[in-house]
Structure formats: C-alpha cells, structure tokens
Amino acid sequence: METNQQIPTTILVVDDEAGMRTGCQRALMPAGYTVETAADLATAMELVTSKNYALYLLDVMLPDGSGLDLIDPILARDPNAICVIITGFGSIEMAVEATRRGAYNFLSKPFTSDELLVAVEQGMERRRLKEVETHAEELAQVKEELEKLDEIKSQLMLKVAHELRAPVAAVQSYVNLILAGYVSDKEMKSTLGRVQERLQEMLDLIADLLELARLKQAKEDFAAKASPQDMAKILREVCELLREQAHEKKQSFELDILDHPIINADRDHLKQIWTNLVSNAIKYTPVGGRIAVRLQTDDDCLIGVVEDSGIGITEQDQQYLFQEFFRSDQAKASGEIGTGLGLSIVKQIVDSYQGQIKVTSKPGQGSRFTFILPLQPQRGESAEQTGDSTRQTKDRFHQTKQPSTHTQRLILGQD
Numbered sequence: 058m059e060t061n062q063q064i065p066t067t068i069l070v071v072d073d074e075a076g077m078r079t080g081c082q083r084a085l086m087p088a089g090y091t092v093e094t095a096a097d098l099a100t101a102m103e104l105v106t107s108k109n110y111a112l113y114l115l116d117v118m119l120p121d122g123s124g125l126d127l128i129d130p131i132l133a134r135d136p137n138a139i140c141v142i143i144t145g146f147g148s149i150e151m152a153v154e155a156t157r158r159g160a161y162n163f164l165s166k167p168f169t170s171d172e173l174l175v176a177v178e179q180g181m182e183r184r185r186l187k188e189v190e191t192h193a194e195e196l197a198q199v200k201e202e203l204e205k206l207d208e209i210k211s212q213l214m215l216k217v218a219h220e221l222r223a224p225v226a227a228v229q230s231y232v233n234l235i236l237a238g239y240v241s242d243k244e245m246k247s248t249l250g251r252v253q254e255r256l257q258e259m260l261d262l263i264a265d266l267l268e269l270a271r272l273k274q275a276k277e278d279f280a281a282k283a284s285p286q287d288m289a290k291i292l293r294e295v296c297e298l299l300r301e302q303a304h305e306k307k308q309s310f311e312l313d314i315l316d317h318p319i320i321n322a323d324r325d326h327l328k329q330i331w332t333n334l335v336s337n338a339i340k341y342t343p344v345g346g347r348i349a350v351r352l353q354t355d356d357d358c359l360i361g362v363v364e365d366s367g368i369g370i371t372e373q374d375q376q377y378l379f380q381e382f383f384r385s386d387q388a389k390a391s392g393e394i395g396t397g398l399g400l401s402i403v404k405q406i407v408d409s410y411q412g413q414i415k416v417t418s419k420p421g422q423g424s425r426f427t428f429i430l431p432l433q434p435q436r437g438e439s440a441e442q443t444g445d446s447t448r449q450t451k452d453r454f455h456q457t458k459q460p461s462t463h464t465q466r467l468i469l470g471q472d
C-alpha cells in the first residue's frame with residue numbers, strides 16, 4: 058500500500074508567461090517540491106499523458122488552447138490528482154466550468170508566493186485524504202470478498218459434514234445390529250455387503266473432496282505438470298474402461314474420433330473430464346439407452362461432446378449442475394449413487410484451462426455436455442477472466458461438426 062511519503066512530490070506548472078513559471082519554481086522548490094513546467098497546451102498534454110504529478114497548476118489561457126482541457130486526461134490517468142487553476146480572467150462561468158471538470162481550487166493572478174504555498178499545501182493535503190479514502194474503499198472491498206469466501210467455506214463444511222453423516226450413521230446402525238445379535242448368520246453376508254457399499258460411498262466422497270481441494274489450491278502446479286497429450290488416445294482408454302458398464306445396461310455406445318488433437322495439459326485432468334462425463338451419461342441413462350461420445354477440433358481448440366438418451370435435467374436444475382453436492386431429484390430417484398462433486402471437478406478443470414462447458418438437456422429425453430479447451434492454454438486464469446479465448450470458445454459451441462464418414466468411428470456395445 059502507498060504511504061503518505063510515497064505520494065509523488067513533483068508539481069507541473071503550465072503557464073505561457075515565463076515569469077510565472079520561474080516564480081512558481083522559486084517559491085515551491087525551497088519548500089521541498091520538484092517543479093516541472095510547460096509553456097503551451099501541446100507540451101503539457103504530452104507530459105500529463107505520460108507521467109503522474111502530485112499537483113497541477115494550470116493557466117486557463119494558453120497560446121494553443123485552454124488549460125482546462127488538461128483536467129480530463131489528468132484525472133483519467135490519476136483520479137487522485139489535484140488541479141489548481143491559475144488565471145487572471147477569473148469569472149463565475151469559468152469557475153463553474155473548471156469545478157465541473159474536476160478542478161480542486163483557484164488562484165487569481167497576481168498572487169504572492171505565500172498564497173501559492175498555502176494553495177499547494179491545501180491541495181497536497183486533499184490529495185493525501187483522497188489516497189486514504191481510496192485505500193479505505195479498497196480495503197472495504199477486500200474485507201467484503203473475504204467475508205463472502207468465509208461464508209462459502211462455512212457452507213461447504215456444513216455440506217461435507219452433512220454428506221458424510223448419512224453413510225457413517227448407516228454403517229453405525231448396521232454394526233449395532235450385528236453387535237446386538239439381530240443379524241442371523243444367513244443375513245450376515247448381505248449386511249456386511251451393505252456396510253461395504255456405504256464405506257465405498259464415503260471413500261468416493263473423500264476422494265472427490267480431496268481432488269476438488271487440490272484443484273482449487275494448486276493452480277500454479279498445473280503448468281509444471283502440463284505436457285503434450287494425445288486426447289484421442291486418452292478418450293479411447295477411458296471409453297474402453299467404461300464400455301463394460303454400458304454393456305451391462307445394454308446401452309449402445311458410439312465413439313466418434315473426428316480429429317486427433319494434441320493438447321498441452323495434465324493427463325490426469327483430461328482423463329477426469331471424460332471419465333466424469335461418460336460415467337454420468339451411462340449412470341443416468343436407463344437400460345437400452347444410447348450414449349454417444351465425440352472428439353473433434355476447431356482451429357486452436359478441441360471440442361468434446363458426451364450425449365445420452367437418459368433421464369435429462371430440468372432447465373431449473375441446469376443452473377445448479379456445476380455446484381458442489383448438487384444432485385437432481387430425478388438422479389436421486391434413479392437409485393444411482395453419486396457424490397454430486399463430479400461435475401464441479403470437471404468445471405474446475407475446464408475453467409483452469411480457459412475452456413468452457415455447457416449442457417443442453419430435456420427431462421426424459423437426454424442430455425448433451427459439450428466442452429471446449431484451447432490446445433495451448435495459458436494456465437492460471439479462467440475463461441471468464443480472459444477476453445479473446447472466451448469469445449472464441451463461446452462462438453465454437455455453435456460450430457461443432459457432425460460425425461463424418463471419413464473419420465474413425467467406433468461403435469461399442471450392442472454388438
């Protein structure tokens with residue numbers, strides 16, 4: 058933070074009279090100020106647009122224009138700058154105009170060196186106050202943001218505790234039943250099976266929470282881990298693993314690899330995106346449904362699409378989809394177990410590569426998740442923070458190619 062001592066002490070005197078310029082220098086320099094001068098509007102304009110001064114003494118009538126025209130560029134560069142108008146033609150209209158434009162004070166010619174020093178000291182005091190006010194506002198904003206973050210953190214902790222309590226309570230009641238002798242030898246295996254399921258649920262939740270925390274914390278490590286990755290190869294590996302699940306549900310599984318992009322990224326992140334999206338598609342699509350996965354490129358981006366003919370997501374639920382722990386009523390009713398963290402992880406990864414993800418879905422008909430990643434991402438900033446790549450990726454949501462017969466097309470499942 059800038060302290061009072063760090064406020065610039067150089068004063069710019071803009072006046073066409075040589076005597077006024079040297080007079081100001083003689084009065085101000087012994088008081089510790091550095092003084093620079095300009096004799097016309099053009100020279101002054103060049104100075105004020107290239108450098109900050111602590112205070113500006115501006116004559117109104119200059120040979121090539123009005124000194125008042127300097128106020129706007131000065132304040133645009135430094136809102137805390139102080140402009141004092143020095144004029145021999147003081148009129149009410151001119152004073153109103155100068156104040157309207159942001160001038161702080163006036164000095165009518167002729168004036169004594171004491172009057173000049175008093176005006177400059179007052180101006181510098183005003184400047185110090187303005188700096189303090191600005192810092193106070195900045196601090197208030199930071200405080201507000203910290204309070205919001207604190208609130209989000211507390212809510213997250215509450216949700217984590219809530220989500221962990223259910224499986225722990227279930228395991229505890231099974232164990233109590235076993236200890237109290239209520240579970241017969243015949244029922245023991247299935248009861249322990251249920252205990253194991255709930256424990257697995259907890260482990261999944263803990264694994265997702267750890268992953269999410271890692272992603273949120275260590276953005277700077279991403280760059281170190283990024284290396285050229287063959288996205289088609291990663292996608293094929295993920296689909297080979299998940300194919301069995303689709304097969305068990307008698308779902309058709311189409312994989313279209315239209316291009317073979319190489320992306321600079323962390324391999325585990327790319328795997329996580331595909332694994333979460335494809336396993337959700339399988340999970341939330343009933344027996345006999347259709348899953349279609351597509352990879353393609355568009356100039357310097359890659360586009361991934363995961364489509365299903367499953368339970369779908371209502372428009373209202375689509376707003377909350379990427380929030381931690383969100384699970385739709387339909388998803389809960391489907392009986393599929395989930396942590397509600399998979400899509401948050403996907404969003405976090407996509408954002409950190411300045412990508413974008415969106416969903417289109419109709420309840421009862423199916424969903425389509427589309428994500429776009431730049432092939433050479435600059436790590437550390439999300440798409441929301443970067444102008445160009447955001448614009449490019451937004452447009453590309455409307456430009457996804459359809460599968461072509463010239464490209465590799467694998468149909469897995471329903472064989």
Ligand code: ADP
Pocket residue numbers: 333337338341365367368369370378383384385386387388389394395396397398399400401424
């Ligand atoms: P979960 O572990 O519950 O699957 P996710 O974060 O992966 O958690 O997904 C959050 C929620 O988004 C799911 O519970 C479900 O309600 C919805 N969802 C995600 N993918 C799909 C899909 N393909 N079809 C329907 N709903 C989905």
